Amino acid sequence: MKRIRFDQDIKPLSEFRSGVASFIKQINETRRPLVITQRGKGVAVVLDVEEYEAMQEKIELLEEMRAAEAQLASGMGISNEDARANVLERIKK
Secondary structure, three states, X not given: OOOOOOOOOEEEHHHHHHOHHHHHHHHHHHOOOEEEEEOOEEEEEXXXXXXXXXXXXXXXXXXXHHHHXXXXXXXXXXXXXXXXXXXXXXXXX
16 A cells, blocks of 8 residues: 555545545555545545555455464464475475
């Protein structure tokens, strides 16, 4: 995801409501999120669907890596050689 440009990507709710279509177009073209504010505080972030899906995939991968690291730390892992042998054995079947 591209970084937010503070001069372009933070809008008050009232401005967002009056120009929703143009802001959606901006989000799709720039691939940058849009921060919506209400009374000067951030209340929502609007993202392009593809950017959101990519972000979700990265989060899932990080969670899987964290689980794998915990398993290795607790002694549940196997050596690379054993894993390779298991895969090759399954392929042969």
